[in-house]
Amino acid sequence: MTITQGEAIINNVEKAKRFFSDYKNLMNCIPGVKEVNGNNFKAYVKFSFLTIEIKGIVKKHEVNGDNIDTLITIEGPGIIANIDTLITINGNKIKWTTNYEVDGPLANSLKKHIDAQASEISRQIVECSISKINQ
Secondary structure, eight states, rough: EEEEEEEEEEHHHHHHHHHSSSHHHHTTSTTTTTEEEEEEEEEEEEEETEEEEEEEEEEEEEEETEEEEEEEEEEEEEEEEEEEEEEEEEEEEEEEEEEEESSSSHHTTTTHHHHHHHHHHHHHHHHHHHHHTTT
């Protein structure tokens, strides 16, 4: 399991809570998303020299006060990933921690690239979210 984390400044705490309370807002911030249907989505993601179609499902999205816990499973050719993200709103900051585990034959052969890509995607989702909250 690999962990990425960070924090960012927000302008409006109530707007942040509304944004993060709906998992579809996070799904729309995943890079490459082309289709959202309920808690399922389809995206095209670039891994190193490959662009692959992935299918994802939001398996858990729990809001408990200032904590938002989301579990997403992603499947693609030779890749299965579980991504568990905890977002905490603390005053004018959000802190996030993402734990992810990637398995499958393609994942094993491209582990270094996938780890870098997963970290970058997490950063992009948070930056997109912050941008929408601070508009």
